[in-house]
Amino acid sequence: MIHDFTYLKPSSLKEALAMLAEHKDECKVICGGQSLLIIMRQGLLVIDYLVDIKHIKELDYIQFDAKAGLKIGATTRHRSIETSDVIKKHYPVLVAMENKLASIQVRNWGTIGGNLAHADPAGDPGPVLVALKADIKVGSTQGDRTMALEDFFVDFFETALEEGEIVLEVQVPTPEAKTGAAYQKFNLLESDQGMVAVAAAVTLNGGDKCKDVRVVLGNAGSKPIRVKKIEELLTGKVYDEGLFAEAGKIASEDCEPVSDIHASEEHRRHLLGVLTKRMLKQAWEQAKG
């Protein structure tokens, strides 16, 4: 049962931030609520004030500029990202990821800012956005700050948001030429969360050598895990499936997956290895063009 709370509906971002500053840790922000209402119903979250920012239009936008990259406002719905022509053109992996995120109904109402702020390690956008070197802008009445999304995730369901702060915007740089990116989760039901997931982004130099690579594991620990050892392994190398297999082995070791009802730790490690190999291959082939 959901505990009683006072519902607050600010009419602007400014007003929302003032409410957060006033009620501090007695309040929580709701946007789409597709995750939040579940944990409130389970009694895991009991708060005095709920600040609803779902309707705040000034945070609902998708902007793209070749120089500045992509900017997605926090209250932008998953479905808007999935169906955005500009994202489809420049960041097809984001569309593919969104297309597999929960179900249409959830994507119609749930938002990107809410998903990231919830910081479920099984969340889909986190690993992909970290692989794409995204930043996140957060703000309070004290002002805004921007950090690497990688640093935003702190632990299970825990972020770097300070008291009074909310997520404002996700920023994704324009991918360099000769960049490919791929994401896949492993699940038994299409609309389920992944038992594990892997995102890979590969940039080639003018020739056929790897200039830059990122592999990020989802649901393999308390937060998205960027496997830096794989970056060291592959940078400067040419396409080599033996190396991808080695990268897979590193991924299966460089993580801390849990055992739960969906899969054992051992099974998760195995899957992470396989998916890492596949995603590297896929991203690399895409980068070659």
Place this chain on the structure above:
Amino acid sequence: MEKQLLTLTVNGQPYELYINPKTLLVEVIRDHIGLTGTKRGCSTVSCGSCTVMLNGMAVKSCSILAMQAEGAQVTTIEGLEKNGELAPIQKAFIDHGAFQCGFCTSGMIMSAQAFLDENSNPTEWEIREGIEGNICRCTGYNSIVRAIDATAKGEYK
């Protein structure tokens, strides 16, 4: 808890309700307004039996605060019928036997209708993706897919 005013339109009928702000949209629809066609199933955004249309979009009413539907146009299964006549998708479900126990049916039909409103000429695969958020434990989905396909092809008026 102090009740708050919620104004919304359900199936074309405007409502003004005073509710506890923790009330979910499905509770407003079923318990306050009395339209029980919308089902409460898993209550965890998984099964889809509570699907309704909110401003034309399929959403799961078990996981939306009713207060967030302020000013919205909500359509439930009861709102599909026009002048006493079932909607084409409803007729198709009957003809194709697209249900057994019927618990998922209203949510399934609302998802199907929202899907067809966006995509009038779908492939079978698109139809299956269109109902990905709705679980049916009886039919094995084939009869449901056939009913949606027949509706898309204009076999029901």
